[in-house]
Amino acid sequence: MRRFLVIAFAAAFAAALGSAMLELAPSPLDLRIPVAAHLAQSGVSHPVTAVLLNYRGYDTLLEIAVLLLALLGILAVVGKDNPSPPRPAHPVLQTLARLATPSIIVMAVYLLWAGAFRPGGAFQAGALLAAAAVLLHLVGLLPAWSMPRLRLRLGFVIGFVVFLMVSTALLGQGALLKYPAETAGMLILLIESALTLSLALILAGLFLLLSRDQGGA
Amino acid sequence: MSFAFDLLLALALLWSGWRTLTTPRLDQAIVLFIAFGLLMALGWARLSAPDIGLAEAAIGAGLTGALLLDAYGALRQRTEQP
Numbered sequence: 001m002r003r004f005l006v007i008a009f010a011a012a013f014a015a016a017l018g019s020a021m022l023e024l025a026p027s028p029l030d031l032r033i034p035v036a037a038h039l040a041q042s043g044v045s046h047p048v049t050a051v052l053l054n055y056r057g058y059d060t061l062l063e064i065a066v067l068l069l070a071l072l073g074i075l076a077v078v079g080k081d082n083p084s085p086p087r088p089a090h091p092v093l094q095t096l097a098r099l100a101t102p103s104i105i106v107m108a109v110y111l112l113w114a115g116a117f118r119p120g121g122a123f124q125a126g127a128l129l130a131a132a133a134v135l136l137h138l139v140g141l142l143p144a145w146s147m148p149r150l151r152l153r154l155g156f157v158i159g160f161v162v163f164l165m166v167s168t169a170l171l172g173q174g175a176l177l178k179y180p181a182e183t184a185g186m187l188i189l190l191i192e193s194a195l196t197l198s199l200a201l202i203l204a205g206l207f208l209l210l211s212r213d214q215g216g217a
Numbered sequence: 218m219s220f221a222f223d224l225l226l227a228l229a230l231l232w233s234g235w236r237t238l239t240t241p242r243l244d245q246a247i248v249l250f251i252a253f254g255l256l257m258a259l260g261w262a263r264l265s266a267p268d269i270g271l272a273e274a275a276i277g278a279g280l281t282g283a284l285l286l287d288a289y290g291a292l293r294q295r296t297e298q299p
Contacts, residue, residue, distance in 0.1 A: 048268045111271075119267040119268045119270075119271060120268075120271070121268070123272055123275075123276075124268075124271040124272055124275055127272070127275035127276050127279065127280060128275055130280060131275065131279050131280060131283075134280070134283050138283075203276075203280055206280075206284065207280070207283060207284060207287065210284075210287070211287050211291075
């Protein structure tokens with residue numbers, strides 16, 4: 001009886017959700033037209049990158065701030081003891097990781113550069129670099145991170161700081177993150193490069209700071 | 218041809234999502250979650266949103282999967298040696 005009731009409720013909810021989705025009126029505001037119209041002034045020719053880093057740049061600014069905050073939360077629970085040395089994996093796996101890492105780095109730089117005119121960008125490039133670090137850690141070539149020193153801390157914050165500095169410098173023009181059209185492309189590339197470095201370190205840190213007490217498990 | 222592929226992709230997504238939630242074994246659920254993430258990335262690419270597909274493959278399937286596997290390893294180690 002109870003099972004039947006649950007199934008009936010679930011089916012009714014699914015039907016209501018489906019009908020609501022079908023009745024949804026088309027959006028009164030078609031944002032594709034203004035995005036395409038101002039693409040020439042945005043400094044990049046890929047609309048997604050233009051939205052992420054120019055039209056709605058402060059969304060991305062807050063995104064990196066949130067990730068930084070998550071990392072600070074992890075740093076608060078990480079102890080001060082030194083991590084145990086990583087367990088080396090099978091030599092074949094190690095060689096494979098050594099061979100894969102340079103191509104991953106080249107791919108990440110390509111994604112960062114390609115973000116201006118085709119799918120790609122700082123987030124994807126950073127995630128790739130972080131994946132390379134995780135890979136190296138899993139095969140025992142990269143020890144887990146203990147309490148980070150000054151250099152690593154600087155790496156964590158540089159994306160946010162560069163983004164914040166650019167937006168502060170542009171504040172004199174009257175609006176937050178309103179790039180002048182002629183330097184927009186260069187500013188976006190500068191921000192994205194810093195973001196890639198920070199994102200890679202933050203995402204790798206989420207893994208490498210937490211896996212320290214298991215000896216590289 | 219592409220319709221058949223899309224249909225297959227949608228079915229595989231639903232099936233792997235269902236299996237992820239209902240599998241009793243944690244390690245199988247994690248591997249299924251990674252497979253679900255990769256299929257999801259394909260789905261985004263089919264919906265002509267390759268940007269989201271790239272992010273999903275790298276962060277959703279790759280890093281989250283690695284983190285989950287790491288957490289599973291830590292859990293198992295803790296239960297084996299109390």
